[in-house]
Amino acid sequence: MYRLNKRAWEILAAEVQRCSGNDQISKIEQQIVNKRLEKLRLETGSPAKLEELRDAVVDVYPQFSEKVLKQATQANQPPGVFTKIKWITILLGSSAGVLWVVNLPYPMIRWPVAKVAPILLLPSYISMNHHYRGAIKDLEQADQLVNKATSPADIELGGEKVKAAQQHLDNLPVWFLGYYPQSYCNLFGCSWQFTLDEFETARRQAARIDAIVFQDKNALTPLAEAEQALKVAQQHYEQANNTKEREKAIASWQTALDQLEQIPAATLAKDTAQTKLKAYQRDFDNARNGTLILAAQEFDVEAEKIQPTQPKAASDLWEQAINRLNQIPTENPRYLEAQKLLAAYQVKLKTAVEPRGNTYIEAAKQFALAAAKSSQNPPHSPDKWEQIEKLWHKSIDQLENIRADEPNYVAAQKLLAEYQTNLGIIETRRKAETAAQATLKEAHQQIQSLIASPPSEPQRLKAEIQGIINLLRTVKAGTTAYPEAQRLLISAQKRLQ
Template sequence: MYRLNNRAFRILRDEAKRCSSNDEVSRIERQICMKRLEKLRHEKGEPADFDELREAVIDVYPQFSEKVLKQAVRANQPSGFFSKVKWVAILMTSAAGVLWAVNLPYPMIRWPVARSAPILLLPSFIGMDYHYKGAMNSVEQADQLVNKATSLDDIKLGAGKVKQGQHHLDNLPIWFLGYYPEAYCSLFSCTWRFTLDEFEQARRHIARMEAVVFQEENAFKSLERSEQALQVAKQEYEQAKTVQDQKKSRSSIQKEIDHLEQIPKQTLAGEQAQTKLIAYKRDFGEFTVAVIDTDNGQTGTLIEAAKVFALQAAQASQNPPHPAQKWQQVERLWTEAINRLEDIKVNEPNYLEAQKLLAQYQTNLGIVQLRRETESESKEILKQANEQIQSLIASPPSAPNQLKAEIQGVINQLKTVKPGTTGYADAQQLIASANNKLKQIQAK
């Protein structure tokens, strides 16, 4: 290592030129000063310090700037550890930048690199391997938790696995499917190979489980809400002080039992609801039978006949949803019960009792008619939506925006299918599939 490096020498030389003039004496003084600096420049040893540099120039140039001397001393110091680290960091950053650029998800970049230097794509292959295995594991775990759930906790845990699986699938490079990373797999012994069919199958499986989770969570919310409302209605009935209050409570109890019957039976909450309905009907039977019973138990023949038809109608309407034909049958039974009561004349002893039952039966008939109409409308909507879906599959529009608009129209139509109808579950599945198709179109 030389005592004066080139950089410090140039700093001192420039300052000497500034301090000297162009006459002959100044030229000689400058030569003397430069010879001293050149000697230090070619002499090996420890770097010259401030005093040595000052001594070399101060007798020739008393006006020599001390600031420049200090600057030269700093420049004369050898490169330290941190300087080397800086250059190493710069080199590593540059290499990382190049590696990041060649791993960008653009085929025009990736394919040439894959052909000439596939090892540079190692980060992509590692990412593909990680997300592929993560997707397969998450889908398998979600399938076990969601489709074989035994409690709401299983459904919630399964929902988390569904999200994890979706995350991994979203991070798989779709355009790179089918490409076998030979360089990577020759080193790490891959046993997998990406295929479009496998990817699409996992996508569909995730979408179906998303729909199941959504339906199950809604079903459990309905079950919890109805159970709480039933307990409140029972407490209100037991504390009721008037006949009107009792009737109001009985109506609330029957309403919540009907809600429990409308929970889809294919859901876990629906299975639990069916089991609980048996106990609820036994516990609350004394409240619900009052709809067709009388207080004193003494009725005429017509009232007894009306009660028989009403009982059959109530039994036939249990465990909905039902097709429109079944609701028509229930409607006829309520109509027959109403016809019997309407035959009781105003001057007969049981007329007032018959009128009370008549009001209840007419209300029940109105509910059944509304359900029949809702069922028919929902079936027709589902039929039309299926026809539109088949038409889109057979001849999809070429423009993506038009295709999205057509699919959104089908979704809006399916959303009009009412809960509690036989077509509601099918409509929800079709909505989930349509939404997944929209996401795929938007991702392209």
């Protein structure tokens, strides 16, 4: 038996709180008195009497209520149960009535019985043991089912288990935990340990699991609604007959995906949504990008029809087509297809907005600029001169597309004459380069032949060297072969000296 029971301690603690102030000194005084009372609570032996309780508090709190001390002393004394049991036995007249009475959940009856005849309390102990083990088992099962759920059925079953655990906990007498926080029925070898802290922990765990079950069940509703909305949007998309209907279905589809994203975290519904969301998003992206390309193509077809009579309306349609294609991300497989269409529609838009001839003139200037840049820092090889020729040809081809009845025909003809002159110069340079390369090659061959089998007659040798010199002099300046030809020419002239 503890020297200060829970009820007496609560009476004294309340009066200590009333006597104490809020300043730091008062808090220290309160701690001193509480430690003394706590020490009495942990000591075993005969109940503390009035004088001992008074000594524990009056030196710190002289104003401590004498009435409260007497109430605490009375509450700290064990009740006279044997007299009451005897009276009840006579009143009821049967042993069954006695057994029922002593097992009632009242500490003042059970405490003295537990000291002298604990076997009489065996029925209630068996019941408490049953509910204790049931609570632990159901809590463990509920925790496993809820926190590692793989389906809604696990959540449902976990909810049932936590309710069963709560019922078991409701059948455990809390007063028992306050009066008997130690093992019981030592006479018979029982040793069930279950303190008030453990009981409260189990209560909190049950409440936490119950809250998780509640959240999971609630989260399953928006999951089902989002998946249903997703299914309906997909059906509407497949049944759509035009761009407007398809885009409306795509908007509903996106809304359903947003609903999946908003499902509360740390729920089975969120985990389920995350596993499916990747596939849902892939299907949505394919449908959306396909719709964008198809819409752009439809706008292009309509713009082509009305462009001769309504160029402004046609321009608006091509702008809408371009806007659709610009929304396709680079990582999408259809990105290149979209870019090709985009380039074509941009040309059409520019043609519709600007005069036709201006477009051709601008294109010709771009080719001419590229040709001029490539011509810089000559000399060049025959192949490069040929590439430059092709650029000038493309530039000229653009200008030749402009009809005589167009307002910018005269300007185009001026450029055409200039570009044709430039083309002629490039052709001359290419031919000169080709001839110079051929002459240099022939000179090398004659030199190699002369070295391999030189004539025995000096005059004939000089004649052949003179022929090589004459050949090298035909290599024109401004060609890639000219520096090499000059080097060989100087070498040959030295041989003649």
